[in-house]
Amino acid sequence: MRTVKVLSVIICLTMIMSNMVYSASNIKDEIPYTDTRDTVTSPYWYKKLDTYSSGEAAAAGVPEGYEGYVMKLVGDSEVGLTIDFTDRQIPISSVKALHMRVYYNEPKIREVRVTIDAGHSWVLRHEAKKPAEWEDVVITDPNSLKLLANEEGRLGRFGFGFRFQNGTFNSVVYVDEIRAELIDDDKTPPVIYYDGEDHIVTTEGKPFVLNVRAYDEGEKAEFKTEYVWSENATDDDGKLVKGEHSLTLRARDSFGNTSEKKLTVTVGDRDVTAPLIKFSRDKIDTVAGAYVKLDIKAEDDCDEVTVLQEWSEGAIDNKGRITEGAHTLTLTCSDLTGNTTVKTVAVAAGKTLD
């Protein structure tokens, strides 16, 4: 009998302890926050943090409308946490939305905010418009969601908080959950967007770059477009050889859905004409301290080209002014085939202009 009583007490205590452990891990199932402050990720912290199970929350005065566990935060001017989804290993491409269910009744709250770099930039600045009711603040924009990815491409760590207006003290907010909503299995291939010609004419030796992108509506994400050439279209260096070729543009999403588009490419004789730099002088006489604002142009028979200006060491100071002495300005202009024109200009910067 005594043994039964002792065993009952042990079992009871074990259940209480496991319930406490269960409670501590369950709040983090709903709100995966870190216990320690991460100042690299988040500018936010709190004066006081309390967590309640659903049974405790009513007695604690938490406004109705929550489900499961709920968190109460108290702070001045701004309050929040670092949220970390890393352990859940969720690919960012399968995240449809990030939901943050919050409650505030401060009339002077300004925004709900999300950052990954302690507030130097913002993933979300949600204007707080709904005091005294639970609000589902959601990030659905794919570009914003991508910012929340870690180096492995999975939903990672970010700062989450509330910004109050005009300086307030001991402001109270509640958080019911922060969760990732995932996309359904996607069965639709990405769409290849290409607005160029189906038959392309180019010349040997020129880099081949198309304005093409592939976007998958299901995953709300861009995917790389692969270039698949017909046999013997390129040399050992990957450059196109003269002749007629076919090119297949191919894009594949995370679920293996694939789309293709076929083009034909005619590669002609190599362009051997270098651009012409439109600056006729071999020498410039100027004065030390002059701000250099030379806008030198060039023209080419095939391509749009620009002129690179390189000054000899020490010619230009950190304010963009020429220093006294003899300098060299090297003008270089290359077309897409690699034909290059170089012109050297001697620049003499004296004490005066005359």
Added chain:
Amino acid sequence: MKNVILRMIAAALAAASVFAFCACGAQQPVPQTETGTESKKEEPTMEDKTENVTETQAPVPVAIYPEEGSVVSLLNGQMTEWLKNYKKGKLDKICDYTEKCEPVPVCFSWGEDADYTHLLISEKADMSDPLIFLCTGDALEVEDLLPGTEYFWQTVRSAGGEKIRSDVHSFKTLQTPRTVYIPGVSNVRDLGGKITSSGQRVKYGMAYRGADFAHLTEEGIKKAVDILGIKTELDLRNRIANGKSPLGDGVKYISVTAPYYGLIADQSYKEALLTELRVFADPDNYPVYFHCSLGRDRTGTLAFLLLALLGVKPDDIFTDYEISFFSDMGGYIDTTAPSYMVQQLDATRTLVSSSVKKLEENTRAYLIRLGMTEEEIDAIRANLLEDVR
């Protein structure tokens, strides 16, 4: 009869001569003098016209801009018009989330190309101490000129081995607040240029205010550090101490949790307020860039105290404040009416003004009560004020 025929032949020859004379009487090409002025030549004589066989054209007028004697605003038209008819707190919400308070560069155009050209801009009629730009083409946009200044300018064009110096032209820039462009930073302006009650002027290039560096670019760092020469970043947000400035290790970083508007009276902000004001007492800290997130509230409150202490007129202080409503303030979506925010600053003014004395005296007294010393206040004034030439 013979005489009549001879007279008729002579008359015909004379008429033909007159006709030939008139046909060759077109204007000769006018040579450019070294100073570039065009000089009128006299009508060619009968002897001249036999040598001048070159066809000529009337010279094309050269497009010179800014026009001689004109007044050019360094702000866009909307801001210029608002300043002209300024009434405190009457600005309607105009921010459409684009930056509208960036300065407008001055476009110089001289209408004549050359191999290369030097553009000279000076504040003196004798063209001494000019800014000099080496450029190509027949026009150039120049940034960072100062408001309320008369400028003189000319070009020296190098063409065919010759240097051709133009006339000196002049224009003025309108006296407005000086807004500043730092790539990636919103709502930036120079506290300088304002005239005080004692007739002095707040120095340009010493104290800059603006929004935070969340979107600062490499070009922005170069502009802030190399061109504006900023030595101290005063961050008024509640950041963590021992932080570093995004402008680089060469820039001192000072961080305080600053008050805004009525919170300057809150004792818990006293030390922060003293710290941020004392930054301006140390000449080694200049130029200073002070900011919060938007560059309006905490920044605006500090700017108010500084400008009031310097003796700047209240209208000019509030103008400086309200320029924030022309900025997108770093992309912040603000639905608060400008008039409401101006009331907040007005309430701050009331807080500081404990007597019927002028704002400058009241502000000085307020800061003394706060804990600043006379020496610190005098140092701030000495660092930021200059006599007007």
